[in-house]
Amino acid sequence: xxxxxxxxxxxxxxxxxxSGLSWTGIVAVVAxxxxxxxxxxxxxxxxxMITGGIVLILNTSWNFVLGIAGVWNFGQLAIYAxxxxxxxxxxxxxxxxxxxxxxxxxxxxxxxxxxxxFPTLRLYGIYTSLLTFSFASVVQFIIVNDGxxxxxxxxxxxxxxxxxxxxxxxAQIHAYYWTVLALIVVATVVxxxxxxxxxxxxxxxxxxxxxFAAARGVNPLKYRIIxxxxxxxxxxxxxxxxxxxxxxxxxxxxxLTPMSIDVxxxxxxxxxxxxxxxxxxxxxTIIQTSLVDYPGIQLTILGTILLLxxxxxxxxxxxxIARVKSRVSRWVSEGExxxxxx
Amino acid sequence: MSSSDLVAIVVTTIVFGSIYGLVSIGMTLIYGTLRIxxxxxxxxxxxxxxxxxxxxxxxxxxxxxxxxxxxxxxFVLGTFTELISVQPLMSRRGEIDFEMVTFITTFAVAIVLxxxxxxxxxxxxxxxxxxxxxxxxxxxxxxxxxxxxxxxTSILLMIGxxxxxxxxxxxxAIRAVAxxxxxxxLMGVPVGKLYPxxxxxxxxxxxIGGVFLGALYFASPTSGDLPLLTALIVVIFGxxxxxxxxxxxxxxxxxxxxxxxxxxxxxxxxxxxxxxxxLVLIFRPYGLFGNPSEARL
Amino acid sequence: MNDVAPxxxxxGLTAGYGDTVVVRDLSLRVQAGKCVVIIGPNGHGxxxxxxxxxxxxxxxxxxxxxxxxxxxxxxxxxxxxxxxVHIPQGDGLFADMTVEDNLxxxxxxxxxxxxxQATIERVFxxxxxxxxxxxxxxxxxxGGERRLVGLGRGLMREGSILLIDExxxxxxxxxxxxxxxxxxxxxxxxxxVLLVEENFTHIGEVADEVHVLETGSIVRSGxxxxxMADRTVVETYLGVL
Numbered sequence: 001x002x003x004x005x006x007x008x009x010x011x012x013x014x015x016x017x018x019s020g021l022s023w024t025g026i027v028a029v030v031a032x033x034x035x036x037x038x039x040x041x042x043x044x045x046x047x048x049m050i051t052g053g054i055v056l057i058l059n060t061s062w063n064f065v066l067g068i069a070g071v072w073n074f075g076q077l078a079i080y081a082x083x084x085x086x087x088x089x090x091x092x093x094x095x096x097x098x099x100x101x102x103x104x105x106x107x108x109x110x111x112x113x114x115x116x117x118f119p120t121l122r123l124y125g126i127y128t129s130l131l132t133f134s135f136a137s138v139v140q141f142i143i144v145n146d147g148x149x150x151x152x153x154x155x156x157x158x159x160x161x162x163x164x165x166x167x168x169x170x171a172q173i174h175a176y177y178w179t180v181l182a183l184i185v186v187a188t189v190v191x192x193x194x195x196x197x198x199x200x201x202x203x204x205x206x207x208x209x210x211x212f213a214a215a216r217g218v219n220p221l222k223y224r225i226i227x228x229x230x231x232x233x234x235x236x237x238x239x240x241x242x243x244x245x246x247x248x249x250x251x252x253x254x255x256l257t258p259m260s261i262d263v264x265x266x267x268x269x270x271x272x273x274x275x276x277x278x279x280x281x282x283x284x285t286i287i288q289t290s291l292v293d294y295p296g297i298q299l300t301i302l303g304t305i306l307l308l309x310x311x312x313x314x315x316x317x318x319x320x321i322a323r324v325k326s327r328v329s330r331w332v333s334e335g336e337x338x339x340x341x342x
Numbered sequence: 343m344s345s346s347d348l349v350a351i352v353v354t355t356i357v358f359g360s361i362y363g364l365v366s367i368g369m370t371l372i373y374g375t376l377r378i379x380x381x382x383x384x385x386x387x388x389x390x391x392x393x394x395x396x397x398x399x400x401x402x403x404x405x406x407x408x409x410x411x412x413x414x415x416x417f418v419l420g421t422f423t424e425l426i427s428v429q430p431l432m433s434r435r436g437e438i439d440f441e442m443v444t445f446i447t448t449f450a451v452a453i454v455l456x457x458x459x460x461x462x463x464x465x466x467x468x469x470x471x472x473x474x475x476x477x478x479x480x481x482x483x484x485x486x487x488x489x490x491x492x493x494x495t496s497i498l499l500m501i502g503x504x505x506x507x508x509x510x511x512x513x514x515a516i517r518a519v520a521x522x523x524x525x526x527x528l529m530g531v532p533v534g535k536l537y538p539x540x541x542x543x544x545x546x547x548x549x550i551g552g553v554f555l556g557a558l559y560f561a562s563p564t565s566g567d568l569p570l571l572t573a574l575i576v577v578i579f580g581x582x583x584x585x586x587x588x589x590x591x592x593x594x595x596x597x598x599x600x601x602x603x604x605x606x607x608x609x610x611x612x613x614x615x616x617x618x619x620x621l622v623l624i625f626r627p628y629g630l631f632g633n634p635s636e637a638r639l
Numbered sequence: 640m641n642d643v644a645p646x647x648x649x650x651g652l653t654a655g656y657g658d659t660v661v662v663r664d665l666s667l668r669v670q671a672g673k674c675v676v677i678i679g680p681n682g683h684g685x686x687x688x689x690x691x692x693x694x695x696x697x698x699x700x701x702x703x704x705x706x707x708x709x710x711x712x713x714x715x716x717x718x719x720x721x722x723x724v725h726i727p728q729g730d731g732l733f734a735d736m737t738v739e740d741n742l743x744x745x746x747x748x749x750x751x752x753x754x755x756q757a758t759i760e761r762v763f764x765x766x767x768x769x770x771x772x773x774x775x776x777x778x779x780x781x782g783g784e785r786r787l788v789g790l791g792r793g794l795m796r797e798g799s800i801l802l803i804d805e806x807x808x809x810x811x812x813x814x815x816x817x818x819x820x821x822x823x824x825x826x827x828x829x830x831x832v833l834l835v836e837e838n839f840t841h842i843g844e845v846a847d848e849v850h851v852l853e854t855g856s857i858v859r860s861g862x863x864x865x866x867m868a869d870r871t872v873v874e875t876y877l878g879v880l
Contacts, residue, residue: 072442119620122627126379126441130578131623137571138616145609256567260453267446297461303453310447311430314438511752518733518744524695525731529747530719530796 034181037174046173052285053180054241059265059277060187061234067272068195069227070207072125075116075132076235077254077262078139083109083236084253085143085151088243091160098163102240109236110229117228121221140254156250163244176245183241184278187234192274194230203227257299261288264306270318279317346482351600353480357489359596360496365551365569366576366588367500368544374520374583375540378444382423384570385455386416386545390552391561392459395468405473405553409495412549420545423451424538432537452566459563467565470556492554499547500589507585516540520583548573579619581632591630595619644707646671646800646831647692652701652711654684654691660699661687663855669800674832676842676863679852685835686728688852689802692833693725694718706799720748724798728805730789734778738769738788741777745795755795762791766821783814790821801825803834807841819844839863 037046062076087105090096096104116135120128144154152158164175194200202223205213213220243249252258261284269280284302291298313320365387372380390412397408427447431440472488479485507513515536518526527533551569552561559565576595580587598618602611623629645668655661662684669675679685690696692703694715703711710718719725732741742762746755763770766787772780777788786806793801806822807815819841826832826845835852836842842849843863851859851872859872866872 119624123623125439126445126582127578127623127627127629129445130379130574131620134571134575134578134616134619138613141612256453256456256564260449263446263449297457299457300454300461303450303457306453307427307447307450310443310450311427314434511747511749514740514744515747517736517740518747521733521735522731524715525727525733526744527695527715528693528719528725528727528731529744529792530716531747532714532716534714 030181030185034178037177041170043170043173046177048285048289050173050176050180050245052281053177053184054238054245055262055265055285056184056277056281057180057187057238057241058235059262059281060184060191061231061238062262063266063271063273063277064191064194064231064234065227066266067276068191068200068207069203069224069231070272071120071224071227072129073116073120073132073228074129074259075136075139076231077259078136079109079113079116079232080235080239080242081143081249081251081254082112082139082239083232084239084243084249085157086236087240088157088160088249089151091162091243092158098161098165098244102163102237102244105240105243106233106236109239110233113228113232113235114225116232117225121224136254136259140251143251152250154251156248157243159247160243162247163241176241180241180245183237187237188274188278190230190234195274199223199226260299260306261302264302266316267306268309268316270316273316273318276316276318283317347604349481349483350604351597353483353485354600354603355593355596357493357596358599359593360493360500361551361554362572362576362596363500363589363592364496365548365555366573366580366592367503367585368547369573369577370580370583370585370588371503371516371544372541373577374585375516376424376428376444376537378428378441378448379574379582380423380541380544381445381449381570382420382427382451382455383545383548383573384566384568385452386420386548386566387552387555387569388456388459388561388563388566389416389419390549391470391556391565392463392468393549394470394553394556395561398471398473399469408473408553409550412553413546416549416552417542417546419455419542419549421538421542423448423545424541427451428537428541429534452570456563456566463561463563465563467560467562468556470553470561472557473554488554488557492558495554496551499550503547504585512536512539575615575619577629579622579629581629584629584631587629587631594630643670645669645704646706647833648702648704649688649692650702650704652688652691652703653699654687654696654701655699656687656696661855662691664701665852665856667850667857669831669833671799671831672829673847674826674834674845675848675850676846677833677835677850677852677857678837678839678842679835681837683852684855685837685852686804687855689725689727689804689833689835693723693802695725695727722797722799723802724793724796724800725802726789726793726804726806728808730785732777732780732785732788732792734776736777737773738775738777738780739773741788742769742773742792742795745792748796751796758795762794765794765824766791781814783810783817786810786814786818787821790818790825794825798830800831800833803832805836806834807836807838815841 036049058076058080065071065073065076083105086108087101090101090104091098094101116132119131123131143151146153163179164172167175202213202218205218206220206223210220239249242253265280265284266277267280268283269276269278287301288298291301309316315322365383369380369383372378393412393415394408397403397411398405427450428444431438431443431447472486473491474487477484477486507517515526515531518529519531519533519536523533548569555569556565576591577588579595580589580591595615598615599611602614606614647667647669649665649667652665653660653663665688677685677688687696691698694710694713694717698711701711702709705718705721705723708721710721733744736744739759742759743755746752746758751758763773768784769787769791772784777785780788790803790806803822806818810818822832822834823844832845834842834845846863849861849863849866850857851866859866859869
């Protein structure tokens with residue numbers, strides 16, 4: 001039994017102990033991405049990158065509940081949308097500054113996410129996915145059928161000012177670009193830190209060895225609620241960024257199509273890993289963008305890739321890279337020393 | 343409540359309950375036998391709708407042809423879906439989270455099918471005519487023949503499925519596999535063939551449902567989404583893998599919807615339904631008849 | 640050596656789970672019409688041997704020849720169709736099916752299915768208790784009744800060999816007598832039987848040949864009388880008398 005915990009701890013312990021080279025690499029990638037708008041100021045490409053970045057924030061939050069906490073939550077898109085609607089409505093109806101609206105939107109999403117955490121505790125895996133999936137469908141259904149004008153129904157919210165109403169169009173894009181990049185870094189670091197913290201180890205023990213967790217007095221209720229609160233907040237902030245950048249939000253941000261794309265991104269990157277969401281989101285955004293003129297083919301190809309990856313590449317890209325690395329290092333060490341048995 | 347309200351509630355319950363049963367029972371059959379939640383079941387309803395459109399609207403052939411064609415097409419498609427999205431994972435059953443992985447792979451098939459339909463037929467809704475036109479009025483409640491035929495056919499097919507499972511050689515095999523896989527193999531049941539055929543059969547029932555639903559709601563690439571959701575709710579409510587539970591759940595959900603539609607109005611029927619189901623699940627986490635260890639098929 | 644080709648010929652079989660070898664380099668022949676019994680303590684590979692022979696497990700090494708053809712590596716369902724009947728430990732009954740449906744399931748192979756009603760009557764005649772319980776669900780039966788249904792189900796199709804896994808396991812002594820009475824009637828009908836058992840008290844009624852299995856290998860073979868005459872065998876493997 002304690003093997004499960006030490007295995008979880010070992011898996012967890014790997015991340016913060018990155019070699020200096022890896023840290024340099026990560027900082028370099030972020031720095032290069034940060035200077036893109038200065039050297040290459042194509043508005044279309046920047047818009048695609050910002051939109052992809054917002055999805056990455058959402059995916060980071062989803063990966064936290066789905067991959068790390070192991071709760072089959074398929075309602076995350078509704079949490080994201082509710083954060084967006086919350087922020088957007090505050091921008092429309094109050095005089096609060098945009099950034100505060102985004103944070104409040106995050107808090108609203110976080111609160112609803114916590115409410116969603118309660119029923120999942122009693123349910124077994126596949127029932128959780130059904131329940132949360134149904135929750136997302138209800139949220140979408142209610143908004144689509146809202147005739148009161150409050151949420152704008154299927155046409156979406158009225159135009160909002162967003163975060164940077166004072167800036168010109170070009171400066172706005174740059175400002176959003178850097179804001180989203182900063183949020184990605186913050187969200188990823190937060191999730192990575194949590195994964196290796198007491199909270200993260202508790203969550204992974206509940207996921208992998210629930211009986212052992214219970215025997216050791218790990219209270220699943222407390223930890224799951226914290227996990228849902230944090231992931232809900234990150235998703236809600238992503239929603240707030242969406243409504244700010246697009247100056248509106250419609251119920252089409254939820255539903256089967258965006259959910260299929262996001263799940264594909266997570267699975268292709270590698271569920272439960274830290275780099276997975278970034279790898280998957282980047283790769284799929286590139287594929288989507290290059291196929292933008294063929295919307296039907298785009299999703300057909302995505303679905304096929306999803307199927308192939310799950311069947312043939314368990315663990316996604318991160319798992320694949322790890323296997324290749326270990327094979328190479330084993331091959332190298334076999335070449336150096338006498339062959340080992342086994 | 344007036345007597346016409348009462349008639350409306352009874353009729354709506356029977357019509358909704360029967361079609362819900364038909365599109366959900368395949369999902370139960372698949373879960374009971376293969377232990378997977380087949381997310382491509384909604385796509386089969388969608389494909390059935392397009393087959394109905396092609397044969398009734400484009401070719402203007404007999405409705406019987408449409409039903410048979412929908413059965414055949416979705417049977418083949420369901421078999422094929424099993425072969426590409428489930429069969430390759432069978433040998434790794436012990437190492438992976440089989441339910442989660444097949445949830446995703448069948449979902450991937452659903453994505454591909456919906457977008458192939460979008461490629462082939464375009465995004466616009468296609469009109470599917472009712473299988474029979476006309477209707478009658480009972481106590482001021484209009485009853486169209488199409489809905490009556492839909493309920494009748496659904497009930498007939500569900501009885502047929504029951505007889506198939508309890509009387510025929512392959513029906514025995516499906517029940518045996520659902521209860522003890524190794525013992526069934528020792529009896530000589532070829533599991534590698536039985537799994538795809540079970541998924542084909544389940545898909546074909548949803549496909550026939552799709553022809554009827556097509557006339558009620560059009561055929562379009564997204565016309566499988568709502569039936570998928572309904573089927574998920576029915577099976578979760580009845581308890582995964584329990585045929586009896588699925589049937590009860592289908593009619594109970596039909597009744598809740600009928601009450602909501604007649605008494606509150608159509609818009610709020612779905613949210614009310616979800617509310618009721620959420621409440622039930624909080625008190626009975628495995629659904630009405632679900633039991634994690636017993637009662638398979 | 641016998642001139643007649645054996646029904647079952649196991650050559651150098653090694654089998655196990657993951658990295659653990661349970662049966663190692665085991666060879667065994669079963670001639671038609673004989674009842675061969677393997678006895679040995681729990682956990683020494685008896686069930687593993689049967690599971691490997693019937694195809695529920697893939698052997699790690701060795702060959703299995705059945706009715707003149709090599710069958711190792713084939714799926715259990717294919718081997719079942721060739722006429723091997725394996726009655727697994729703990730019966731393997733379909734718990735939510737009736738006794739009658741359980742028996743009928745035994746006739747699944749196409750050739751047997753059409754004669755199933757006649758066959759089930761013969762099984763009922765052989766085991767009258769089973770006839771009385773025909774409409775009951777298998778999960779409601781007692782352990783002894785379940786065992787009889789399991790044996791009856793094994794007789795529901797034409798088989799050239801019956802593999803029976805510890806029929807006495809967990810039963811009260813009086814029930815063991817009943818079950819062995821049933822097995823004796825099977826053996827007397829000249830069916831070929833390979834039976835594994837931990838308990839040797841009843842095998843004298845049925846065994847033509849006995850092999851003693853220890854840590855995955857056969858360590859002694861012969862008739863039960865010959866083995867019983869050997870004090871070391873009795874003390875080491877069969878337990879103190």
